[in-house]
Amino acid sequence: METRIQALRKENKVTQNELADAVDVTRQTIISLERGRYKASLVLAHKIAQYFGLAIEDIFVFDQEDENI
Amino acid sequence: METRIQALRKENKVTQNELADAVDVTRQTIISLERGRYKASLVLAHKIAQYFGLAIEDIFVFDQEDENI
DNA sequence: TTATTATGTCAAGTGTCTTTTACATTTATT
DNA sequence: AATAAATGTAAAAGACACTTGACATAATAA
Numbered sequence: 343m344e345t346r347i348q349a350l351r352k353e354n355k356v357t358q359n360e361l362a363d364a365v366d367v368t369r370q371t372i373i374s375l376e377r378g379r380y381k382a383s384l385v386l387a388h389k390i391a392q393y394f395g396l397a398i399e400d401i402f403v404f405d406q407e408d409e410n411i
Numbered sequence: 412m413e414t415r416i417q418a419l420r421k422e423n424k425v426t427q428n429e430l431a432d433a434v435d436v437t438r439q440t441i442i443s444l445e446r447g448r449y450k451a452s453l454v455l456a457h458k459i460a461q462y463f464g465l466a467i468e469d470i471f472v473f474d475q476e477d478e479n480i
Numbered sequence: 481t482t483a484t485t486a487t488g489t490c491a492a493g494t495g496t497c498t499t500t501t502a503c504a505t506t507t508a509t510t
Numbered sequence: 511a512a513t514a515a516a517t518g519t520a521a522a523a524g525a526c527a528c529t530t531g532a533c534a535t536a537a538t539a540a
Contacts, residue, residue: 371498379497381454384453384467388473397466398468399457399467440527442488
């Protein structure tokens with residue numbers, strides 16, 4: 343799974359701290375998502391999507407390797 | 412968070428086993444999601460949405476209580 | 481009524497998401 | 511060049527998603 347979080351953040355000139363605060367997680371969580379260390383929970387994905395005014399699928403791009411949970 | 416999984420399953424006359432097999436989890440997982448014991452992971456939510464030909468937000472309905480992760 | 485199918489509970493175990501804390505590096509500003 | 515802001519790493523701990531296995535009940539069919 344790929345995410346467009348970092349790209350969207352830069353397009354909108356938002357820092358990791360600002361996004362983290364907005365969706366109520368720590369900055370570490372944002373870093374980990376952007377660096378692909380792990381995948382967001384459903385609720386967090388929803389909050390991030392809401393923050394950017396997009397649908398979850400517009401930000402989190404699923405690929406073949408997501409056959410595994 | 413509420414889910415429309417059970418409703419969609421019945422509309423489409425799909426059993427828990429069939430859905431579980433289709434999205435590659437155990438039946439217990441489907442039961443737990445339907446009964447609200449826990450929330451799906453992002454990838455599982457995506458697979459279920461794909462299975463029903465809908466967007467994640469059409470199946471998983473987020474509410475105020477989802478302020479917490 | 482008996483057998484089968486579908487749905488449900490419970491509990492223990494594994495792995496992953498998220499937090500916290502502390503520190504390092506890069507980029508921008510002055 | 512020095513300071514601050516933004517981004518990064520690492521590791522431990524807690525919470526939650528998912529599995530497995532065993533068994534119980536409800537609904538449907540033979």
